[in-house]
Amino acid sequence: MQISDVPDLAHTRPRPVHWLATATAMAAVMAGAGLLQPDAATANQTGSGTATQTTPDAAPLPAPDTAAVDFPLECGGAKALVTKEATGDLDGDGRPETVAAARCDAGSGTPPSGVYVLTATKDAGAPRVVATLVDPADRQTVADLAIRDGLVRARLLGYSGPDVPGCCPDEEQSLTWRWQNGGFVQSDRNESRSV
Numbered sequence: 757m758q759i760s761d762v763p764d765l766a767h768t769r770p771r772p773v774h775w776l777a778t779a780t781a782m783a784a785v786m787a788g789a790g791l792l793q794p795d796a797a798t799a800n801q802t803g804s805g806t807a808t809q810t811t812p813d814a815a816p817l818p819a820p821d822t823a824a825v826d827f828p829l830e831c832g833g834a835k836a837l838v839t840k841e842a843t844g845d846l847d848g849d850g851r852p853e854t855v856a857a858a859r860c861d862a863g864s865g866t867p868p869s870g871v872y873v874l875t876a877t878k879d880a881g882a883p884r885v886v887a888t889l890v891d892p893a894d895r896q897t898v899a900d901l902a903i904r905d906g907l908v909r910a911r912l913l914g915y916s917g918p919d920v921p922g923c924c925p926d927e928e929q930s931l932t933w934r935w936q937n938g939g940f941v942q943s944d945r946n947e948s949r950s951v
Contacts, residue, residue: 819843819852820874820883827872828885829892831860839869844903847935851876854883855908857890857898866922868892871901871910873940887940889933897925908933908940 827836840857847853854874859867871890874883889908890896900911909932913925920926932943 817851818876820854820876822854822856822858822874824882825856825872825874825885827856827858827870828888829858829860829870831862834860834862837861840898840901842901842903842908844906846873846903846906846908846940848906853886855889855901855903857901857910859892859897866897866925868895869898871898871908873908889940889942890931899928906934907943 822838822841829836836858837860838856838858841854843852843854845852846855855871856874857869857871859869869890870888870892872885873887873889875886876883890898890910890912894914896912896914898910899913900909902909909930911928911930914927914929915922916926933940934943935941
């Protein structure tokens with residue numbers, strides 16, 4: 757065994773103070789990284805409408821508020837209840853739309869849902885319903901609703917026939933819609949299955 761002429765170094769044996777110093781340094785690096793963020797993106801999603809580019813100085817346009825809309829539901833005195841919503845620019849005009857799943861607030865049971873597309877008016881008035889993607893008469897319940905890649909995506913729960921109790925949907929389907937030629941077109945691909 758060879759004996760070193762160099763005295764024992766303090767850093768060869770980690771002590772709690774060393775771990776504490778390392779943790780503090782890592783926390784400072786993480787905090788600094790959290791404060792330094794990249795500039796806002798200015799690219800737009802392409803669509804069939806006229807695209808407008810936003811500048812970093814311009815405030816993003818707000819999506820239509822579902823609370824300010826009268827949904828075309830016949831609720832017999834009950835209020836309309838928005839159960840799901842998603843926002844995004846569906847027609848490529850630089851202004852976001854809101855897609856909302858709404859049903860009557862019946863208090864019990866499973867009332868059917870409608871899926872509606874909302875847009876803001878140019879004069880900043882109340883938003884309005886511009887399309888119905890799922891009609892409540894179809895007896896569907898919306899399980900999931902999202903906007904991705906310019907597509908409205910919904911997972912719906914429904915019934916195989918009129919004898920199936922309203923509490924217990926026995927079918928599931930996934931549908932998508934795309935803005936095309938001035939209207940929403942449902943995809944040909946309908947993923948349906950029994951639940």
